Amino acid sequence: MKNKINLNNVTTGITHAGVFHADDVFSAALLTTGNPAMEIKRVRVIPENIDESTTIVFDIGGGEFDHHFANSPERENGIKYSSFGLLWKEFGEIFVKEKKNVKYFDEKFVQYIDDADNGGNYNPLTDTISAFNPNWNESQNFDTAFNKAVEFARVILAREFARINSAELAKTEVQSALDESDTGIVVLKRFAPWQKILVPSDAKFVISPSPRGGYNAQCVPTKLGATDQKIPFPADWVGNKGIDGLLFCHPARFLINTADLNSAIKLCQAVLTKEEK
Secondary structure, three states, rough: OOOOOOHOOEEEEEEEEOOHHHHHHHHHHHHHHHHOOOOOEEEEEOOOOOOOOOOEEEEEOOEEEOOOOOOEEEOOOEEEEHHHHHHHHHHHHOOOOOOOHHHHHHHHHHHHHHHHOOOOOOHHHHHHOOOOOOOOOOOOOOOHHHHHHHHHHHHHHHHHHHHHHHHHHHHHHHHHHOOOOOOOEOOOOOOOHHHHHHHHOOEEEEEOOOOOEEEEEEOOOOOOOOOOOOOOOOOOHHHOOOOOOEEEEEOOEEEEEEEHHHHHHHHHHHHHHHHHH
8 A cells, every 4th residue: 555645745746838727727726725835847748856755746647646548547437537536536635524525526526627638528617727728829828827727726626625614514503403493493593504414304494594684494305405395485475575574485485584583483383383283
């Protein structure tokens, strides 16, 4: 078994020069997110006698993090790795809090870039990164353009990692609110991703402060990803301005907005009471 690479000890990343693509851009973004002090060098030919203990070579040279050779590695689902996927496989645990999320992010994000780079399905993000390359009638330096693309990709990765990690932190908060409820109505002190906790539970409604003011109450769907609800809000609430505390009911009847928390709870309780009769 090979020794795990410590990104903190890597001072240099080497990749190919010239036209760049999403896989080498996101590879550089990932590496420099893990170690901001790392320098990325773009070369035509890999220098001789590089120090492998402080240097990572990717997307060039046929090494561990390249995929431009016959029988290059692929996943069980048949999607081939690009340099980005190979680096994510090696270093993903650095960026997300739960090991299961390494696989999740690979499936949700990385595979789309890898697939497009290997001639698979079209990916709009790949197109966006390619647009950073200078056009034929522009004099911009390719390395300068590459650095701009990497900076853009780092922002995307930062937001993706923040979203994944915040969802993990939300589980504790949502579970605590569920434990405090015995009515089928779960009240959150602030909005947090709740679906993975509440959908499998007995909860019917979830209430949280609305960023637009007042409180939102949402119906819990029957299963993850479903568009139906365990108990929808009444059809006659849609467009009805005469119900005390109700400011808005979505036409799909899965969400209402109320003037305050007490109104949200009372309205959800009224639906539950009617359902039980």
